Amino acid sequence: MTRLLVVVALGAAVWVLASRYRAWRDANVNPLDLPPLPGDVAGPNATWVVFTTEYCATCGPVKERIARIDPTADLIEIDVADRPDLARRYHVRTAPTVLFAAANGRVHARFVGNVPDDQLASVRR
Secondary structure (H helix, E strand, O other), X not given: OHHHHHHHHHHHHHHHHHHHHHHHHHHOOOHHHOOOOXXXXXXXXXXXXXXXXXXXXXXXXXXHHHHHHOOOOEEEEEEOOOOHHHHHHOOOOOOOEEEEEOOOOOXXXXXXXXXXXXXXXXXXX
């Protein structure tokens, strides 16, 4: 019984450490170091890209807030299952992951998770 408790405790500790490492790694991605959006994604205007999954519950509300806050920009939704190449290129590990790119395709901001309005509105063009 003691061995089982030790194994469960070690498994839980590994899971917690792995979760914290992934969160730290995601938070330390500098959007200015990311490559420009490819031509099939970037539009002629500033572009918001929302990376989603089939079961993402917060992706819809994030897209609605972006459309309300910045109605003149293009808004593109990319399912990571359909474009794993882009998910790897932009270090997407959590849905939603949101990118903001200027009209030239250069990424200026990257957000992970259920992004509050004030953070979305803080993006400068």
